[in-house]
Amino acid sequence: MRKTSLFVPLAILMATGAFAQKKSKAAAPPVADTAKKAVPAAPSKPTVKDKVKSSKKHEGLFTLYQDTVTGSVQMYVKKDQLGKEFIYQSFSMGGPTALFLNQNMIRATFLFKIEKSFDKLEFKQQNTNFHYDGENAISKAANVDVSDAVMFAEKVAVEDSLGYLVAVDGLLLGDKLDPVKPVFPPTLPPGSVFNLGGYNPSKSKYGTVRSFPNNTDVLVELAYDNPMPLNGGGKDITDARYVRVKMQHSFIEVPNNDFRARRDDPRVGYFGSEVDDLSSISPTPYKDIINRWNLVKKDPAAAISEPVEPIVWWVENTTPVELREIVKEAGEKWNEAFEAAGFKNAVVMKIMPDNADWDPADIRYNVIRWVSSANPQYGAIGPSFTNPRTGQILGADITVEWRSGAGAPVQDDLFNGGLSSLAANLPWENPAAAIDPSQYTSKYPAFGNRHITTCALANELSMQYQAGVAAIATLDDDGSNGEKKTTAVRELHKQFLYYLILHEMGHTLGLNHNMKASQMLRPDQVHDQNITRKLGLQGSVMDYPSLNVSSDRSKQGDYYTTKAGPYDIWAIEYGYRPFRPEEEEEGLRKILSRSTEPNLTFGNDADDMRAPGKAIDPRVMVNDMSSDMVAYAEDRLKLVNTMMPKLKARFSQPNQSYAELRSRYYQLMNQRAQMVGAVSRYIGGVNVDRSYAGQNAAAKPFTPVSADYQKKAMALLNKYLYAPNAFSTDAALFPYLQMQRRGFNFFNGTEDVKPQTTVASLQMSTLAHILHPVTMSRINNSSLYGNSYSVADVMSDLVKGIFNEDLNGSVNLYRQNLQTEFVKASAAIVNSPVGYDNASKAAALSTLKKIKSMLAAASSPNEQTRAHRTNLNFLIEKALSVK
Numbered sequence: 001m002r003k004t005s006l007f008v009p010l011a012i013l014m015a016t017g018a019f020a021q022k023k024s025k026a027a028a029p030p031v032a033d034t035a036k037k038a039v040p041a042a043p044s045k046p047t048v049k050d051k052v053k054s055s056k057k058h059e060g061l062f063t064l065y066q067d068t069v070t071g072s073v074q075m076y077v078k079k080d081q082l083g084k085e086f087i088y089q090s091f092s093m094g095g096p097t098a099l100f101l102n103q104n105m106i107r108a109t110f111l112f113k114i115e116k117s118f119d120k121l122e123f124k125q126q127n128t129n130f131h132y133d134g135e136n137a138i139s140k141a142a143n144v145d146v147s148d149a150v151m152f153a154e155k156v157a158v159e160d161s162l163g164y165l166v167a168v169d170g171l172l173l174g175d176k177l178d179p180v181k182p183v184f185p186p187t188l189p190p191g192s193v194f195n196l197g198g199y200n201p202s203k204s205k206y207g208t209v210r211s212f213p214n215n216t217d218v219l220v221e222l223a224y225d226n227p228m229p230l231n232g233g234g235k236d237i238t239d240a241r242y243v244r245v246k247m248q249h250s251f252i253e254v255p256n257n258d259f260r261a262r263r264d265d266p267r268v269g270y271f272g273s274e275v276d277d278l279s280s281i282s283p284t285p286y287k288d289i290i291n292r293w294n295l296v297k298k299d300p301a302a303a304i305s306e307p308v309e310p311i312v313w314w315v316e317n318t319t320p321v322e323l324r325e326i327v328k329e330a331g332e333k334w335n336e337a338f339e340a341a342g343f344k345n346a347v348v349m350k351i352m353p354d355n356a357d358w359d360p361a362d363i364r365y366n367v368i369r370w371v372s373s374a375n376p377q378y379g380a381i382g383p384s385f386t387n388p389r390t391g392q393i394l395g396a397d398i399t400v401e402w403r404s405g406a407g408a409p410v411q412d413d414l415f416n417g418g419l420s421s422l423a424a425n426l427p428w429e430n431p432a433a434a435i436d437p438s439q440y441t442s443k444y445p446a447f448g449n450r451h452i453t454t455c456a457l458a459n460e461l462s463m464q465y466q467a468g469v470a471a472i473a474t475l476d477d478d479g480s481n482g483e484k485k486t487t488a489v490r491e492l493h494k495q496f497l498y499y500l501i502l503h504e505m506g507h508t509l510g511l512n513h514n515m516k517a518s519q520m521l522r523p524d525q526v527h528d529q530n531i532t533r534k535l536g537l538q539g540s541v542m543d544y545p546s547l548n549v550s551s552d553r554s555k556q557g558d559y560y561t562t563k564a565g566p567y568d569i570w571a572i573e574y575g576y577r578p579f580r581p582e583e584e585e586e587g588l589r590k591i592l593s594r595s596t597e598p599n600l601t602f603g604n605d606a607d608d609m610r611a612p613g614k615a616i617d618p619r620v621m622v623n624d625m626s627s628d629m630v631a632y633a634e635d636r637l638k639l640v641n642t643m644m645p646k647l648k649a650r651f652s653q654p655n656q657s658y659a660e661l662r663s664r665y666y667q668l669m670n671q672r673a674q675m676v677g678a679v680s681r682y683i684g685g686v687n688v689d690r691s692y693a694g695q696n697a698a699a700k701p702f703t704p705v706s707a708d709y710q711k712k713a714m715a716l717l718n719k720y721l722y723a724p725n726a727f728s729t730d731a732a733l734f735p736y737l738q739m740q741r742r743g744f745n746f747f748n749g750t751e752d753v754k755p756q757t758t759v760a761s762l763q764m765s766t767l768a769h770i771l772h773p774v775t776m777s778r779i780n781n782s783s784l785y786g787n788s789y790s791v792a793d794v795m796s797d798l799v800k801g802i803f804n805e806d807l808n809g810s811v812n813l814y815r816q817n818l819q820t821e822f823v824k825a826s827a828a829i830v831n832s833p834v835g836y837d838n839a840s841k842a843a844a845l846s847t848l849k850k851i852k853s854m855l856a857a858a859s860s861p862n863e864q865t866r867a868h869r870t871n872l873n874f875l876i877e878k879a880l881s882v883k
């Protein structure tokens with residue numbers, strides 16, 4: 001009903017407003033005249049009351065009047081609100097998951113002011129990027145070159161002594177505040193991404209309007225039409241031609257308190273804002289601030305005090321009943337960290353009653369929410385929103401995808417790409433693209449935005465969790481009719497959920513990832529619960545750790561850490577310990593002086609090495625564990641090889657298809673991928689230390705990984721990944737790895753198992769890193785400051801691992817692919833016009849010549865091996881002839 005009428009009244013209102021003003025000017029004769037002549041009484045000016053008589057009033061920070069017939073909204077702006085800063089915050093409340101418009105995604109945050117310009121009100125976004133010291137005369141020129149961003153201007157409909165009434169449909173309905181529709185580069189092929197199409201005002205409308213003393217929230221449903229969609233956008237899109245996106249605009253009063261922004265520091269990982277000090281001549285003119293809650297001691301003199309206002313969390317009533325207490329307990333675990341900062345009961349966890357009459361979307365409540373999406377872009381997220389001027393966190397939500405949280409198996413599409421699609425991503429196929437850092441951000445866009453905390457943890461975690469379930473199911477001895485295994489799986493699930501909540505809640509407290517934290521314990525300590533329950537299994541819960549599963553099942557300790565680690569406790573102290581202003585800098589310096597303690601080590605997403613060629617410190621990595629990753633990985637690879645032969649008996653159940661067996665197989669392949677991936681990063685790795693000069697005399701910012709350890713890593717890859725028999729345990733499973741038919745799903749590709757692709761993906765994921773132009777160049781550069789494992793040594797060890805063992809025998813299909821790809825890579829390095837440095841090219845050329853002479857002396861026992869070697873010779877000849 002409201003569809004078509006929305007903008008009509010707005011147009012009338014604008015016309016009326018303009019008309020009324022003109023008319024009132026004309027009708028206001030000079031005072032002297034009025035006394036003399038009996039002119040007819042001027043029609044009385046419309047009042048606010050007249051203008052809102054058919055509207056419902058929502059009184060609050062900004063009082064809104066919504067017309068009960070048309071739905072149109074007018075805002076009453078008080079005169080004393082002009083020129084004041086307010087916070088704007090948008091939330092997506094449900095829309096295409098393909099565009100990250102999932103429920104409760106915290107989106108744009110900025111400060112704005114409302115100013116009056118002649119007969120209009122202007123809504124202006126503020127720029128918070130700069131700081132000027134008021135004592136410095138240059139501050140008189142503050143922000144002179146900063147452009148005004150006026151989002152919206154509208155004629156005042158009517159004014160009274162206290163304020164102005166203005167129509168705001170043009171501000172709220174549409175994308176003036178938050179551009180919902182993403183801007184895609186024009187170079188993207190049509191249909192490659194889901195496209196909303198054009199905004200359709202006639203089908204857009206208001207949802208709930210709420211106004212409270214400190215915030216005003218307006219829910220809107222924005223309609224988009226795309227008459228010719230080339231991309232269906234997924235199963236959650238009912239019809240790609242017509243999509244309505246639910247959004248919430250929140251206008252929030254800037255808190256009036258004595259909260260002081262706390263400075264950021266490179267040694268500890270908080271989300272925050274970068275602020276440039278344009279009145280400083282320091283080499284680091286940064287006034288960067290961190291995001292944190294406003295915790296104030298009830299009793300400032302006490303060493304430990306309750307806060308005046310704790311951080312209150314509600315466990316939403318959508319949470320599976322049996323998990324509610326676990327979630328509550330996990331959240332309360334953060335209180336240990338706050339105690340070190342001087343606060344007792346800083347975090348209060350409550351369970352939302354099933355009959356609660358409040359809306360979890362109400363921004364005054366921090367809620368741990370659950371959803372079950374068709375196409376989740378994350379497993380759980382923990383975003384918060386802040387006052388951009390000070391970093392004060394004003395609210396937060398955690399959303400857990402039910403399937404991840406409940407431990408449902410993740411789809412196993414990790415290794416199903418063909419060799420050709422794999423090749424397109426190998427750095428030797430396109431070295432220029434490989435060294436372009438924008439490749440990393442386009443692969444991991446979630447980490448580019450410092451205000452939005454997107455976290456892929458839960459997906460990784462559930463894949464790992466499933467591997468743990470498989471380990472218990474296949475290997476644990478159970479004389480108790482399955483009871484022992486059930487208990488073990490329940491404990492594993494509890495630890496998994498604990499970890500998920502601890503981690504996401506850490507984000508809402510302001511912490512970003514610490515991908516270095518799983519380095520804390522040695523492999524012989526990780527299953528010792530005397531250590532892990534007291535200190536933690538990791539320095540921080542903000543890492544993406546490997547599942548901690550022991551190959552010796554009798555020694556199994558904790559699968560996940562169940563408490564805030566030493567880094568978390570220290571980081572919370574940095575962010576939250578209260579100081580008097582004059583003591584703050586010294587106090588922070590004292591806390592930071594501990595950053596050299598091994599348990600407090602830190603490195604975030606920008607430092608982690610998950611993508612080939614990205615970053616430099618192998619200890620900052622996802623899906624790893626312990627301070628000796630080569631030893632830890634060997635144990636896991638052995639575990640996988642022990643599990644493989646037992647998988648079929650355990651996971652092919654009567655009266656079910658082989659879909660579960662197939663999914664279990666890929667979960668174990670994923671374990672292998674994570675182990676060899678983490679180990680490969682040590683080759684050419686450089687350890688980073690961010691301590692400041694004078695903190696630790698022995699510390700240097702850059703220390704190459706020792707040649708011994710690099711060689712150990714290489715030996716592990718040669719043995720468990722490149723060797724001819726590395727995958728011999730898998731063969732018996734191949735005839736059974738069948739997907740379940742559903743409709744016509746095999747139209748997209750044939751259903752037969754493709755082990756050579758799976759194995760090649762795994763092998764190439766490591767070579768893609770070792771032979772990456774950035775890695776090879778670093779191996780050479782670091783030889784100038786301590787690295788003694790040269791590119792020629794690296795290539796020579798790869799040749800040994802990839803060629804020696806079957807030189808005088810039959811070369812199996814895995815090895816044919818591996819040898820061919822290695823030769824292609826070396827040839828590409830030799831002939832690469834860009835990307836590879838001279839020493840790398842020399843090493844690759846020498847490698848090709850060496851392989852050529854090895855092949856000349858090799859004997860081929862069968863036709864296939866002969867054909868393979870003929871092809872290698874051809875590739876080498878071709879590469880050498882270009883030279």
Ligand SMILES: [Zn+2]
Binds near residue numbers: 507513
């Ligand atoms: Zn995270």
